[in-house]
Amino acid sequence: MRLKSFAASLAVLAVLGVIASPASAANKEHQQLMADLRMLKEQAQLLQNLIGSVTDALKAVNTRLDQQTEVNRKAFADQKLVIDNLTNDVRVVREKLDDNSVRIGSLTQELDSLRQSMQQLSVRPSGTPEPDPSAPDGTQATGGSPVSTVGVSPQKIFEAARGDYFAGQYDIAILGFTDYVKSFPKSDMADDAQVNICSAYVAAGKPDKAVEACDLAIRNYPTGDKIPEAYYRKGLALSTLKDIAGARAAWEEIVKRYPESQEASLARQGLERLKRP
Numbered sequence: 001m002r003l004k005s006f007a008a009s010l011a012v013l014a015v016l017g018v019i020a021s022p023a024s025a026a027n028k029e030h031q032q033l034m035a036d037l038r039m040l041k042e043q044a045q046l047l048q049n050l051i052g053s054v055t056d057a058l059k060a061v062n063t064r065l066d067q068q069t070e071v072n073r074k075a076f077a078d079q080k081l082v083i084d085n086l087t088n089d090v091r092v093v094r095e096k097l098d099d100n101s102v103r104i105g106s107l108t109q110e111l112d113s114l115r116q117s118m119q120q121l122s123v124r125p126s127g128t129p130e131p132d133p134s135a136p137d138g139t140q141a142t143g144g145s146p147v148s149t150v151g152v153s154p155q156k157i158f159e160a161a162r163g164d165y166f167a168g169q170y171d172i173a174i175l176g177f178t179d180y181v182k183s184f185p186k187s188d189m190a191d192d193a194q195v196n197i198c199s200a201y202v203a204a205g206k207p208d209k210a211v212e213a214c215d216l217a218i219r220n221y222p223t224g225d226k227i228p229e230a231y232y233r234k235g236l237a238l239s240t241l242k243d244i245a246g247a248r249a250a251w252e253e254i255v256k257r258y259p260e261s262q263e264a265s266l267a268r269q270g271l272e273r274l275k276r277p
Helices: 002-123 154-166 170-183 190-203 207-220 227-240 244-257 262-275
Strands: none
Touching (some): 154 170, 207 227, 227 244, 227 262
């Protein structure tokens, strides 16, 4: 009887062990899953912290880049300002150098004029009359014939000749301008003087002489600022001489080479006149 009871108890325990075994296994699996979840959460948190650190680092880098860009911009602006100031200073220095060159050229002409005057005074015969102080520009009173002024500056010679031109004394003006060109052929005003000779011949009614004087200006001073006027005056002289082809060629040259000049406008008017019967 006791044996039967003990066997029954063992059977019950066996059944309970079979039932409890799957429950224990399920509990362990659940615990493992929970552990895995906690690990994943911890890793996700670490990853989130890492992303936050990287984001902060990127913000710091962007901030530094913005600061460096601003510094570079200011540096470039300062450099541009310095360069602009230097450029302006160079321009001012160049202008002063040009002005000094003009003054030196003028002084050189003055010295040449004084040197020529001294040489002329040293070789002048004893019977040569002194310059008449009452005569204009100190010219000698020799029956009204103009004589080159001794010791007068180039500017005064040029201005005196131009004054004669505007006064209608074309022959005297031609002599004055001719003397200027011969005495100061390298002067900045030499081309002006030669073209003025051409203009004086045109005004004096000597177109053949005017053509020669204009050709001389064009040949000797090809880069002078008065060359457009030389071509225009030459065209007028040739037109007076009935050389229509020559006048047309001279005026067309102005329109071609100096289209924006005032002489080009006058030349176009001259070309229109040539077309009329």
